[in-house]
Amino acid sequence: MSKVPGASAVAMPLRLGKANMLARLAFIGVALAVVAGTFAYFGGWLTPNDLTPARFTDVFEYVDGVHPGFRRNHAKGVGVSGFFESNGNGVRLSRAVVFRPGRVPVIGRFSFGGGQPYVADRPDAVRGLGLQFSLPDGELWRTAMVSLPVFPVRMPEAFYELLIASKPDPATSKPDPAKMEAFLARHPETGKALTVIKGQPVSSGFGNSTFHGLNAFRFINSVGDSSPVRWLVVPMQPFEAATASSTPQDKNYLFDALIAAIHRQPLQWRLVVIIGQPGDPTNDASIAWPAERQQVHVGTLILDRVESDETSAATDINFDPLVLPAGIKPSDDPLLSARSAVYAQSFRRRAGETKQPSAITSADVRKGD
Amino acid sequence: MATQRLQFTAFSRLLHWTMAAMILTMLCIGVAMVASLNNYHVLVSIHRPLGITILILVVVRFVNRLLNPPPPFPATMSHMEGLMATASEFTMYGLMVVLPLVGWGMLSAARYPIVLFGSVHLPFILPHDVMLYALLRTTHTVLAYLFFLTFIAHFGAILFHTLIVRDGILKRMAP
Numbered sequence: 326m327s328k329v330p331g332a333s334a335v336a337m338p339l340r341l342g343k344a345n346m347l348a349r350l351a352f353i354g355v356a357l358a359v360v361a362g363t364f365a366y367f368g369g370w371l372t373p374n375d376l377t378p379a380r381f382t383d384v385f386e387y388v389d390g391v392h393p394g395f396r397r398n399h400a401k402g403v404g405v406s407g408f409f410e411s412n413g414n415g416v417r418l419s420r421a422v423v424f425r426p427g428r429v430p431v432i433g434r435f436s437f438g439g440g441q442p443y444v445a446d447r448p449d450a451v452r453g454l455g456l457q458f459s460l461p462d463g464e465l466w467r468t469a470m471v472s473l474p475v476f477p478v479r480m481p482e483a484f485y486e487l488l489i490a491s492k493p494d495p496a497t498s499k500p501d502p503a504k505m506e507a508f509l510a511r512h513p514e515t516g517k518a519l520t521v522i523k524g525q526p527v528s529s530g531f532g533n534s535t536f537h538g539l540n541a542f543r544f545i546n547s548v549g550d551s552s553p554v555r556w557l558v559v560p561m562q563p564f565e566a567a568t569a570s571s572t573p574q575d576k577n578y579l580f581d582a583l584i585a586a587i588h589r590q591p592l593q594w595r596l597v598v599i600i601g602q603p604g605d606p607t608n609d610a611s612i613a614w615p616a617e618r619q620q621v622h623v624g625t626l627i628l629d630r631v632e633s634d635e636t637s638a639a640t641d642i643n644f645d646p647l648v649l650p651a652g653i654k655p656s657d658d659p660l661l662s663a664r665s666a667v668y669a670q671s672f673r674r675r676a677g678e679t680k681q682p683s684a685i686t687s688a689d690v691r692k693g694d
Numbered sequence: 695m696a697t698q699r700l701q702f703t704a705f706s707r708l709l710h711w712t713m714a715a716m717i718l719t720m721l722c723i724g725v726a727m728v729a730s731l732n733n734y735h736v737l738v739s740i741h742r743p744l745g746i747t748i749l750i751l752v753v754v755r756f757v758n759r760l761l762n763p764p765p766p767f768p769a770t771m772s773h774m775e776g777l778m779a780t781a782s783e784f785t786m787y788g789l790m791v792v793l794p795l796v797g798w799g800m801l802s803a804a805r806y807p808i809v810l811f812g813s814v815h816l817p818f819i820l821p822h823d824v825m826l827y828a829l830l831r832t833t834h835t836v837l838a839y840l841f842f843l844t845f846i847a848h849f850g851a852i853l854f855h856t857l858i859v860r861d862g863i864l865k866r867m868a869p
Contacts, residue, residue, distance in 0.1 A: 341858070346858070349857040349858055350858070352853075352857065353850065353853040353854060353857060353858075356849070356853060357846060357849065357850055357853075360846065360849060361846065363722070364721065364722060364725065364842060367722040367723075367725050367726040367729075368725030368726065368729055369725075369726070369729030369730070375729070376731060377728075377729045377730070377731070378728065378729070378730075378731060378734065379728075379729075381731065422813070462813055463815060463817070464807065464813055464815065465805075465807050481731050481732075638822070641804075641805070641822060641823075641824045642805060643804065643806070645806075647735050648806070648807055650813065651812045651813035655735060659732060661735065662731060662732055662733065662734045662735040662736070663731040663732065663734070665734055665735050665738075666727075666730065666731050666734035666735075667731070669734075670728075672804065672824075673827075673828065673831055675824075676804065676824035676825065676827050676828040676831070677824075677825065677828030677829070677831075677832075
């Protein structure tokens with residue numbers, strides 16, 4: 326083995342031939358490209374047409390516009406607080422601390438579906454109730470419920486399409502019927518869900534609305550038994566049907582009524598857990614479970630305080646339905662992970678934006694006092 | 695005089711390779727989860743406890759680094775190259791500490807629970823402040839990309855030394 330001329334005192338290996346050197350450099354280049362490409366693949370940069378949380382959030386902005394500082398959906402609302410009084414009936418179903426007998430503090434937010442923060446109150450708009458239960462061991466349970474008994478679609482991709490199809494035409498301020506028809510033709514499950522939704526009478530206000538958790542979850546009890554469940558809160562305020570008023574109403578009349586009602590006396594709901602049977606779909610929020618399924622009243626939600634978005638702690642909370650305590654697990658419903666992902670994206674966008682005054686101000690809340 | 699060690703200690707090598715796998719997994723999970731609807735929840739549920747595990751391991755690693763200094767660089771590396779390699783090593787240690795801390799801090803500022811397993815969760819280390827969340831959330835992403843670029847530079851330098859300079863530098867850390 327001859328010594329390479331010019332080699333320093335350090336024992337250098339044989340000088341590489343030109344082709345060998347190029348091959349080695351090429352190998353290094355390919356190795357680095359593979360690593361970078363793998364990273365890009367995971368980041369979704371190689372599949373730009375995939376539906377991502379960012380694109381999903383964009384569609385809310387496309388339909389309702391960008392309103393800085395506000396939630397991209399359920400933009401208009403008020404904060405509430407109070408507590409949940411568990412009666413202990415849930416303990417056999419779930420080991421979550423929240424179901425042990427006793428009280429836990431709750432904060433929440435009533436809202437209308439849609440991304441318009443100043444939209445006029447309408448009885449037929451979807452009503453939302455987001456809740457956060459603060460468990461004594463520091464765990465949190467959040468749920469984002471709506472007044473619909475079922476969700477209009479089964480898959481996140483279908484909801485994306487539905488949002489686009491239901492964007493109001495600027496000329497008529499109504500969705501294009503042709504687009505809706507085409508959507509319904511592709512998604513027969515939506516037609517069925519809408520029949521169920523329209524079959525439910527609309528109540529006169531937030532206080533006597535039922536709110537449904539929509540998705541299925543799993544309750545795990547202390548011996549590890551798992552039950553498929555859905556939950557809803559049922560108002561203790563008597564039902565009264567919404568009336569199509571002939572006199573024009575104030576823009577915030579439903580929220581004003583809610584504020585006045587809470588100032589009069591605390592509003593209460595029963596938290597009801599529906600227990601699914603084998604064969605009940607847990608991955609399809611567009612289908613209700615049979616009415617005869619066992620319902621367990623696990624406690625009472627008492628809301629005794631109302632605040633505007635400007636001061637309520639609920640304003641800065643993402644009511645992510647997958648913030649769950651030990652003892653409650655997600656089901657296989659594909660909407661759950663998608664909701665969590667899109668809520669996070671919406672939260673991230675609004676978190677960094679300058680806050681604007683909300684439709685219902687602190688003065689409005691005091692007025693109802 | 696005792697002969698100088700040419701390899702990192704077995705424990706140092708174990709830490710290096712274990713953490714390398716964890717960090718690469720972590721970086722890929724990070725970019726994948728923010729782009730995913732269907733796997734978002736599963737990935738987030740891995741990302742948070744794995745990040746905290748890395749934070750704990752980097753403390754162990756840093757103490758180990760002080761107790762067991764690395765073997766010398768090969769003589770092919772100039773003093774300046776040695777300084778650069780050490781600087782990039784400490785940049786990566788810094789990121790291993792700062793990235794999980796920023797993650798923990800941003801989740802605290804947004805009041806997202808940081809669940810490790812079951813009901814075991816971390817306390818919030820910052821006040822509930824969404825503007826602070828937004829700032830830290832962006833910082834988290836920028837630092838993660840910086841970490842990936844630092845990793846690419848580290849990987850490229852090792853390949854270059856191993857295949858072109860052929861100074862056997864990989865032997866210092868070979869498993």
